[in-house]
Amino acid sequence: MVVELDRLTKVFRDFWLRPVVKAVDGLSLSIGKGEVFGLLGPNGSGKSTTVKMLLGLLSPTSGRVSVFGGSPRSVAVKARIGYLPELSHLHPFLTARECVAYYAGLSGLPRGEARERTRQLLEMTALSGAADRPVSGFSKGMARRVGLAAALVGRPELLVMDEPTSGLDPVGTRDVKTLVRLLAGSGVTVLMTSHLLADVADVCDRVAIMSHGALAASGKVADLLAKTDAMQLDLPGAGPETAAEIAKELSARIGAPVTARRPSVSLESYFLSTVSRDAPEFRLAPFLQK
Amino acid sequence: MKYARAFASSFVLELRSLFRTGVFAAAIALCAAAVAFLPPFLRSDGTDAGQVSIYVRVVFGAVFMVSGAAAFGSACGSYAPARGSSRLSLDLLRPFPPALGYVARCLALAAFSAAVTLCGGAMAAARMMVDGDANPQGGLPECRRMTPPVFEKTLAEEAEEDYAKVLSAPAENEDEERRLANYRDNPKFMVIWALEKKAANGVTIVSPGATHGFRFKLPGGPCTVRIKCPLLLGLRSSFGGEFTLGGETAKVDRIPGSEILIGYENPAADPDGTAAFTFKNGAGRSVILRKRRDIVLLSPGDSFCANFARAAISWTGIVGLFCAFGLMFSSALSRPVAVFTAAMLLIAVMLAPVSSSQIPNPSTMSWGDFIGICISHVLAGAMEPVYDASPVGALADGFMVDLAQALKMLAAGCIAAPAALSPLAGSALKSNPQE
Numbered sequence: 176m177v178v179e180l181d182r183l184t185k186v187f188r189d190f191w192l193r194p195v196v197k198a199v200d201g202l203s204l205s206i207g208k209g210e211v212f213g214l215l216g217p218n219g220s221g222k223s224t225t226v227k228m229l230l231g232l233l234s235p236t237s238g239r240v241s242v243f244g245g246s247p248r249s250v251a252v253k254a255r256i257g258y259l260p261e262l263s264h265l266h267p268f269l270t271a272r273e274c275v276a277y278y279a280g281l282s283g284l285p286r287g288e289a290r291e292r293t294r295q296l297l298e299m300t301a302l303s304g305a306a307d308r309p310v311s312g313f314s315k316g317m318a319r320r321v322g323l324a325a326a327l328v329g330r331p332e333l334l335v336m337d338e339p340t341s342g343l344d345p346v347g348t349r350d351v352k353t354l355v356r357l358l359a360g361s362g363v364t365v366l367m368t369s370h371l372l373a374d375v376a377d378v379c380d381r382v383a384i385m386s387h388g389a390l391a392a393s394g395k396v397a398d399l400l401a402k403t404d405a406m407q408l409d410l411p412g413a414g415p416e417t418a419a420e421i422a423k424e425l426s427a428r429i430g431a432p433v434t435a436r437r438p439s440v441s442l443e444s445y446f447l448s449t450v451s452r453d454a455p456e457f458r459l460a461p462f463l464q465k
Numbered sequence: 466m467k468y469a470r471a472f473a474s475s476f477v478l479e480l481r482s483l484f485r486t487g488v489f490a491a492a493i494a495l496c497a498a499a500v501a502f503l504p505p506f507l508r509s510d511g512t513d514a515g516q517v518s519i520y521v522r523v524v525f526g527a528v529f530m531v532s533g534a535a536a537f538g539s540a541c542g543s544y545a546p547a548r549g550s551s552r553l554s555l556d557l558l559r560p561f562p563p564a565l566g567y568v569a570r571c572l573a574l575a576a577f578s579a580a581v582t583l584c585g586g587a588m589a590a591a592r593m594m595v596d597g598d599a600n601p602q603g604g605l606p607e608c609r610r611m612t613p614p615v616f617e618k619t620l621a622e623e624a625e626e627d628y629a630k631v632l633s634a635p636a637e638n639e640d641e642e643r644r645l646a647n648y649r650d651n652p653k654f655m656v657i658w659a660l661e662k663k664a665a666n667g668v669t670i671v672s673p674g675a676t677h678g679f680r681f682k683l684p685g686g687p688c689t690v691r692i693k694c695p696l697l698l699g700l701r702s703s704f705g706g707e708f709t710l711g712g713e714t715a716k717v718d719r720i721p722g723s724e725i726l727i728g729y730e731n732p733a734a735d736p737d738g739t740a741a742f743t744f745k746n747g748a749g750r751s752v753i754l755r756k757r758r759d760i761v762l763l764s765p766g767d768s769f770c771a772n773f774a775r776a777a778i779s780w781t782g783i784v785g786l787f788c789a790f791g792l793m794f795s796s797a798l799s800r801p802v803a804v805f806t807a808a809m810l811l812i813a814v815m816l817a818p819v820s821s822s823q824i825p826n827p828s829t830m831s832w833g834d835f836i837g838i839c840i841s842h843v844l845a846g847a848m849e850p851v852y853d854a855s856p857v858g859a860l861a862d863g864f865m866v867d868l869a870q871a872l873k874m875l876a877a878g879c880i881a882a883p884a885a886l887s888p889l890a891g892s893a894l895k896s897n898p899q900e
């Protein structure tokens with residue numbers, strides 16, 4: 176197991192140590208190696224708090240956190256984690272390149288290697304053109320991509336992303352999903368949170384849904400979403416008349432009404448196909464590939 | 466070694482922030498303003514030397530103040546913008562102990578202050594070279610080496626001796642009885658501390674017509690003996706007499722004021738390199754000399770630039786010490802609170818060495834007094850290099866800043882202090898509430 180949380184509870188207290196809010200309430204979950212795990216829930220349900228406890232940035236009120244079998248505060252474990260925080264506070268006076276290189280340096284990478292990884296990551300996150308501009312002038316989405324590059328520069332085995340798609344346009348969101356899939360393919364464990372189920376559902380192996388700090392549901396995405404009392408048929412190449420005919424026949428056979436409708440693409444995929452028809456395909460930075 | 470790269474990254478980041486957020490430019494502009502606008506306001510005592518001295522004291526003093534204040538102010542706010550936000554989280558999540566990051570930042574701040582000091586000093590020196598009002602003699606002044614007399618006993622030995630003498634002597638009256646009790650009933654180390662302090666200020670009384678001797682290690686060539694006499698008996702006194710060094714005798718009559726300079730052409734040294742200096746009191750009154758403070762041998766030193774470089778080293782050490790405290794408080798407090806707390810603490814520390822050379826009375830001493838005396842002794846020891854360093858004064862008076870002393874200050878302020886405070890700063894950073 177890469178991550179194990181055992182009856183994790185966090186109570187925020189005020190200055191006088193009076194409890195103010197129980198942000199996480201007895202949460203237990205575990206994430207295996209190479210898994211893509213989605214932590215979902217509405218705003219304020221305790222996702223970020225859980226993530227911060229998992230990373231050792233907050234101390235749990237009770238319960239136990241184990242990452243790679245150890246404490247996330249140990250230097251050896253920290254070297255294997257990458258973190259994309261919910262809000263990207265970058266050093267405003269650095270350029271994107273310096274920013275990523277700074278975190279590479281903090282991770283102890285030798286200068287040449289740091290430079291090379293930085294270059295590859297900026298290319299991967301489509302920031303090459305803006306690499307030498309100060310990040311203070313970056314839009315929210317650009318800043319998040321710098322943050323993502325910084326999170327990956329240490330070649331983490333566990334990538335923790337808090338709301339990775341917030342502030343990103345559909346192209347950026349798609350790229351994040353592609354990235355997650357590619358990373359998972361090369362053996363990286365990914366934990367991400369989101370309040371938008373649709374954003375992450377199709378890349379997550381498993382999801383947990385939090386509500387008021389507690390686990391409301393968890394399992395494989397397909398299992399959670401499946402309707403157990405109905406099935407769906409696809410009729411490729413069928414026109415409306417054929418469909419109506421078949422529906423009538425089926426209806427007679429099972430003794431219940433059957434509806435036929437034309438499948439439509441979502442606005443998102445329509446947008447993507449219009450905007451990025453000629454955009455290059457997203458590629459994982461070479462050093463991240465296995 | 467394992468953390469060398471991360472350490473360098475933290476160091477460079479702090480320097481970049483100081484340069485790119487305009488702190489460096491502002492500091493240099495302030496130095497330039499001081500060099501440009503302060504000199505017309507200076508009023509010297511009329512002599513050429515006095516003019517140089519006041520220029521150096523005020524203008525170089527301003528440069529030192531600017532570099533120190535800029536570094537200290539930045540130190541107190543260094544962590545503040547990142548505290549509680551993901552910017553600090555990201556640093557904390559890297560495989561690099563935050564305590565080391567703190568040390569790297571301290572060093573960067575000290576390096577920054579050294580850069581400001583050097584740039585500002587270069588501007589101030591340039592004006593001194595071209596502006597006849599700043600320095601009527603032209604060029605840059607020379608500096609002189611200051612050598613104290615050689616004493617047979619160290620302070621500690623003198624204190625031990627004093628201690629043994631009092632304990633072995635029978636008390637003959639009530640005062641002596643009380644003193645003996647103080648010596649006997651206090652812990653010995655505490656009495657020794659007080660006695661050392663007394664010995665450092667120990668005085669020699671030279672009666673009219675009497676002679677007193679010292680020894681100096683001679684540098685060879687011409688030299689000057691300076692005697693400061695703040696403790697003449699009676700106000701507005703004057704003193705004089707015969708002053709002999711290495712066989713050369715000079716007669717000085719009743720110099721008014723409190724300082725005598727006696728020049729010697731080429732005094733002869735004994736085979737061990739030292740020579741005797743004798744003072745025969747020719748005035749009608751006793752002269753009281755603090756023998757470890759008031760009498761020194763002056764000999765030609767080296768260039769002003771070299772002396773400035775040593776002063777800058779020593780100043781960098783002092784600034785490093787301040788920054789170590791400022792930065793530590795910034796790891797837990799906002800900038801204004803950190804400035805206030807660090808400044809208060811440092812002022813308290815600076816005042817602490819004004820502890821007395823009195824031996825405490827054991828019958829009235831509480832545990833609080835005891836701990837207070839111990840703390841103030843330790844602090845006084847720690848702050849001694851800061852007081853000995855006093856770079857601006859030495860530079861202005863044209864005395865050579867001691868290189869060993871300056872390096873000691875640099876090591877204390879830029880290595881020892883950050884290292885000692887780093888565990889505190891590190892744990893403050895780790896326990897910072899995140900967002």
Ligand SMILES: Nc1ncnc2c1ncn2[C@@H]1O[C@H](COP(=O)(O)OP(=O)(O)O)[C@@H](O)[C@H]1O
Nearest residue numbers: 187196198217218219220221222223224225900
């Ligand atoms: N530092 C804090 N102090 C007090 N309350 C907090 C703090 N951080 C988060 N909370 C509270 O904890 C709850 C969970 O917050 P969070 O984990 O950020 O939710 P999510 O990320 O799911 O939107 C919220 O009610 C929030 O107000």
Ligand SMILES: [Mg+2]
Nearest residue numbers: 222223224261
């Ligand atoms: Mg959140």
